[in-house]
Amino acid sequence: xQQVKQNSPSxxxxxxxxxxxxxxxxxxxxxxxxxxxxxxAEGPTFLISISSIxxxxxxxxxxxxxxxxxxxxxxxxxxSQPGDSAVYFCAASATSNTGKLxxxxxxxxxxxx
Amino acid sequence: GAGVSQxxxxxxxxxxxxxxxxxxxxxxxxxLYWYRQSLGQGPEFLIYFQGTxxxxxxxLPNDRFFAVRxxxxxxxxxxxxTERGDSAVYLCASSLLPGGEQFFxxxxxxxxx
Numbered sequence: 001x002q003q004v005k006q007n008s009p010s011x012x013x014x015x016x017x018x019x020x021x022x023x024x025x026x027x028x029x030x031x032x033x034x035x036x037x038x039x040x041a042e043g044p045t046f047l048i049s050i051s052s053i054x055x056x057x058x059x060x061x062x063x064x065x066x067x068x069x070x071x072x073x074x075x076x077x078x079x080s081q082p083g084d085s086a087v088y089f090c091a092a093s094a095t096s097n098t099g100k101l102x103x104x105x106x107x108x109x110x111x112x113x
Numbered sequence: 114g115a116g117v118s119q120x121x122x123x124x125x126x127x128x129x130x131x132x133x134x135x136x137x138x139x140x141x142x143x144x145l146y147w148y149r150q151s152l153g154q155g156p157e158f159l160i161y162f163q164g165t166x167x168x169x170x171x172x173l174p175n176d177r178f179f180a181v182r183x184x185x186x187x188x189x190x191x192x193x194x195t196e197r198g199d200s201a202v203y204l205c206a207s208s209l210l211p212g213g214e215q216f217f218x219x220x221x222x223x224x225x226x
Contacts (some may be wrong), residue, residue, distance in 0.1 A: 043217030
Protein backbone atom coordinates (compact mmCIF):
# COMPACT_ATOMS: atom_id res chain seq x y z
CA UNK A 1 0.00 0.00 0.00
CA GLN A 2 1.86 3.03 -1.31
CA GLN A 3 0.71 5.95 0.84
CA VAL A 4 2.85 8.50 -1.01
CA LYS A 5 3.11 8.28 -4.78
CA GLN A 6 5.22 10.03 -7.34
CA ASN A 7 3.83 8.83 -10.63
CA SER A 8 6.48 10.35 -12.88
CA PRO A 9 9.76 8.44 -12.65
CA SER A 10 11.59 11.09 -14.65
CA UNK A 11 11.34 14.64 -15.94
CA UNK A 12 13.53 16.54 -18.37
CA UNK A 13 13.44 20.34 -18.70
CA UNK A 14 15.52 23.02 -20.34
CA UNK A 15 17.70 25.27 -18.23
CA UNK A 16 15.83 28.43 -17.25
CA UNK A 17 12.39 26.85 -17.57
CA UNK A 18 10.07 25.71 -14.80
CA UNK A 19 10.28 22.20 -13.34
CA UNK A 20 7.10 20.84 -11.76
CA UNK A 21 7.30 17.67 -9.71
CA UNK A 22 4.10 16.08 -8.45
CA UNK A 23 3.19 13.92 -5.49
CA UNK A 24 -0.05 12.32 -4.29
CA UNK A 25 -0.87 10.85 -0.91
CA UNK A 26 -3.68 8.75 0.48
CA UNK A 27 -3.41 9.00 4.27
CA UNK A 28 -5.50 11.89 5.61
CA UNK A 29 -3.54 11.76 8.88
CA UNK A 30 -0.48 13.25 7.17
CA UNK A 31 -0.05 16.85 8.25
CA UNK A 32 3.48 17.69 7.26
CA UNK A 33 5.06 17.30 3.84
CA UNK A 34 8.64 17.58 2.69
CA UNK A 35 10.74 17.46 -0.44
CA UNK A 36 14.20 15.94 -0.39
CA UNK A 37 16.84 16.04 -3.09
CA UNK A 38 19.32 13.23 -3.60
CA UNK A 39 22.53 13.06 -5.58
CA UNK A 40 24.17 9.70 -6.38
CA ALA A 41 26.10 8.14 -3.48
CA GLU A 42 24.81 10.76 -1.06
CA GLY A 43 21.98 10.75 1.44
CA PRO A 44 18.82 12.77 0.78
CA THR A 45 19.05 16.44 1.73
CA PHE A 46 16.11 18.48 2.90
CA LEU A 47 14.85 21.02 0.40
CA ILE A 48 11.55 22.52 1.51
CA SER A 49 8.52 21.61 3.59
CA ILE A 50 4.92 22.61 4.14
CA SER A 51 2.49 22.18 6.98
CA SER A 52 -1.08 21.13 6.26
CA ILE A 53 -2.34 24.47 7.58
CA UNK A 54 -0.76 26.20 4.59
CA UNK A 55 -1.28 25.83 0.87
CA UNK A 56 1.97 27.35 -0.31
CA UNK A 57 5.52 27.74 0.92
CA UNK A 58 8.27 29.49 -0.99
CA UNK A 59 12.04 29.48 -0.54
CA UNK A 60 14.02 31.19 -3.26
CA UNK A 61 13.59 29.28 -6.51
CA UNK A 62 11.59 26.53 -4.82
CA UNK A 63 7.87 26.64 -4.09
CA UNK A 64 5.73 23.84 -2.71
CA UNK A 65 1.97 23.86 -3.21
CA UNK A 66 -0.43 21.74 -1.18
CA UNK A 67 -3.98 20.85 -2.24
CA UNK A 68 -5.43 19.01 0.75
CA UNK A 69 -8.78 18.26 -0.84
CA UNK A 70 -7.03 16.53 -3.73
CA UNK A 71 -4.33 15.06 -1.46
CA UNK A 72 -1.79 16.42 -3.88
CA UNK A 73 1.37 18.47 -3.60
CA UNK A 74 3.80 19.82 -6.12
CA UNK A 75 7.27 21.30 -6.15
CA UNK A 76 8.01 24.12 -8.57
CA UNK A 77 11.58 25.07 -9.41
CA UNK A 78 11.97 28.37 -11.25
CA UNK A 79 14.27 28.91 -13.02
CA SER A 80 15.68 25.40 -13.32
CA GLN A 81 19.46 25.06 -13.32
CA PRO A 82 21.69 22.14 -14.40
CA GLY A 83 22.78 21.73 -10.76
CA ASP A 84 19.17 20.90 -9.90
CA SER A 85 19.55 17.59 -11.74
CA ALA A 86 18.97 14.95 -9.06
CA VAL A 87 16.35 12.57 -7.70
CA TYR A 88 13.57 14.35 -5.82
CA PHE A 89 11.60 12.57 -3.13
CA CYS A 90 8.31 13.67 -1.69
CA ALA A 91 7.78 12.64 1.94
CA ALA A 92 4.95 12.91 4.44
CA SER A 93 4.56 12.54 8.15
CA ALA A 94 1.86 12.64 10.79
CA THR A 95 2.62 14.70 13.90
CA SER A 96 1.51 11.82 16.05
CA ASN A 97 4.27 9.67 14.57
CA THR A 98 7.11 11.91 15.80
CA GLY A 99 8.93 12.35 12.55
CA LYS A 100 8.62 8.97 10.85
CA LEU A 101 8.72 9.84 7.15
CA UNK A 102 6.86 8.03 4.40
CA UNK A 103 8.57 8.58 1.06
CA UNK A 104 7.41 8.43 -2.53
CA UNK A 105 9.35 6.51 -5.16
CA UNK A 106 11.21 9.56 -6.40
CA UNK A 107 11.37 11.53 -9.65
CA UNK A 108 14.65 11.93 -11.52
CA UNK A 109 14.96 15.49 -12.79
CA UNK A 110 17.34 16.30 -15.60
CA UNK A 111 17.93 19.95 -16.42
CA UNK A 112 19.57 20.37 -19.81
CA UNK A 113 21.88 23.32 -20.46
CA GLY B 114 30.37 20.33 12.51
CA ALA B 115 30.31 16.83 11.11
CA GLY B 116 27.19 15.44 9.54
CA VAL B 117 25.73 11.98 9.96
CA SER B 118 28.29 9.32 9.15
CA GLN B 119 27.72 5.67 8.34
CA UNK B 120 30.14 2.78 8.19
CA UNK B 121 30.93 0.82 6.19
CA UNK B 122 29.99 2.62 2.98
CA UNK B 123 29.75 -0.73 1.21
CA UNK B 124 29.25 -4.21 2.59
CA UNK B 125 29.21 -7.40 0.56
CA UNK B 126 28.24 -10.57 2.38
CA UNK B 127 27.02 -14.05 1.66
CA UNK B 128 23.52 -15.33 2.21
CA UNK B 129 23.07 -16.51 5.76
CA UNK B 130 25.77 -14.31 7.30
CA UNK B 131 25.37 -11.73 10.05
CA UNK B 132 26.06 -8.03 9.42
CA UNK B 133 26.26 -4.89 11.51
CA UNK B 134 25.80 -1.40 10.10
CA UNK B 135 26.86 1.62 12.12
CA UNK B 136 25.46 5.13 12.30
CA UNK B 137 27.07 8.14 13.98
CA UNK B 138 24.46 10.89 14.27
CA UNK B 139 25.10 14.60 14.54
CA UNK B 140 26.30 15.38 18.04
CA UNK B 141 23.46 16.35 20.33
CA UNK B 142 20.70 14.97 18.13
CA UNK B 143 18.29 13.01 20.29
CA UNK B 144 16.28 11.33 17.54
CA LEU B 145 17.74 8.74 15.19
CA TYR B 146 16.03 6.98 12.29
CA TRP B 147 16.92 4.03 10.09
CA TYR B 148 15.52 3.69 6.56
CA ARG B 149 16.10 1.19 3.79
CA GLN B 150 16.13 2.14 0.12
CA SER B 151 15.74 -0.56 -2.48
CA LEU B 152 16.57 0.05 -6.13
CA GLY B 153 14.09 2.39 -7.79
CA GLN B 154 12.20 3.05 -4.57
CA GLY B 155 12.13 5.77 -1.98
CA PRO B 156 13.53 5.27 1.51
CA GLU B 157 11.37 3.00 3.66
CA PHE B 158 11.15 3.58 7.41
CA LEU B 159 12.58 0.85 9.64
CA ILE B 160 12.98 2.13 13.20
CA TYR B 161 13.13 5.32 15.25
CA PHE B 162 15.06 5.95 18.47
CA GLN B 163 14.38 8.67 20.97
CA GLY B 164 17.44 8.65 23.18
CA THR B 165 18.40 5.07 23.96
CA UNK B 166 15.01 3.51 23.42
CA UNK B 167 13.32 2.37 20.24
CA UNK B 168 10.18 4.50 20.15
CA UNK B 169 8.84 2.97 16.93
CA UNK B 170 10.14 -0.25 15.35
CA UNK B 171 7.07 -0.87 13.21
CA UNK B 172 9.10 -0.79 9.99
CA LEU B 173 11.45 -3.66 10.82
CA PRO B 174 10.51 -6.35 8.27
CA ASN B 175 11.00 -9.36 10.54
CA ASP B 176 12.85 -10.61 13.61
CA ARG B 177 16.14 -10.98 11.70
CA PHE B 178 16.48 -7.20 11.97
CA PHE B 179 17.44 -5.54 15.23
CA ALA B 180 18.86 -2.15 16.16
CA VAL B 181 20.41 -0.68 19.29
CA ARG B 182 21.47 2.71 20.54
CA UNK B 183 22.90 1.92 23.98
CA UNK B 184 24.27 5.35 24.91
CA UNK B 185 21.85 7.52 23.00
CA UNK B 186 24.27 8.46 20.25
CA UNK B 187 25.79 5.80 17.95
CA UNK B 188 23.36 3.22 16.63
CA UNK B 189 23.95 -0.21 15.13
CA UNK B 190 21.56 -2.00 12.81
CA UNK B 191 22.03 -5.75 13.00
CA UNK B 192 20.80 -8.22 10.41
CA UNK B 193 20.94 -11.96 11.10
CA UNK B 194 20.85 -14.74 8.50
CA THR B 195 20.97 -12.27 5.63
CA GLU B 196 18.93 -12.97 2.52
CA ARG B 197 19.40 -11.70 -1.03
CA GLY B 198 16.28 -9.58 -0.59
CA ASP B 199 18.03 -7.62 2.15
CA SER B 200 20.27 -6.03 -0.49
CA ALA B 201 19.62 -2.30 -0.40
CA VAL B 202 21.06 1.01 0.75
CA TYR B 203 20.53 1.45 4.48
CA LEU B 204 20.17 5.10 5.43
CA CYS B 205 20.46 6.65 8.85
CA ALA B 206 19.10 10.09 9.78
CA SER B 207 19.15 12.15 12.93
CA SER B 208 17.24 15.17 14.15
CA LEU B 209 17.74 17.49 17.08
CA LEU B 210 14.29 16.70 18.42
CA PRO B 211 11.57 14.25 17.38
CA GLY B 212 9.74 15.63 14.37
CA GLY B 213 12.55 18.03 13.55
CA GLU B 214 14.43 18.24 10.27
CA GLN B 215 16.13 14.95 9.54
CA PHE B 216 19.71 14.97 8.34
CA PHE B 217 20.69 11.88 6.40
CA UNK B 218 23.97 10.06 6.20
CA UNK B 219 25.35 8.80 2.88
CA UNK B 220 24.09 5.28 3.52
CA UNK B 221 25.58 1.80 3.59
CA UNK B 222 25.12 -0.22 0.42
CA UNK B 223 24.55 -3.83 1.47
CA UNK B 224 24.87 -6.57 -1.12
CA UNK B 225 23.94 -10.12 -0.18
CA UNK B 226 25.29 -12.68 -2.63
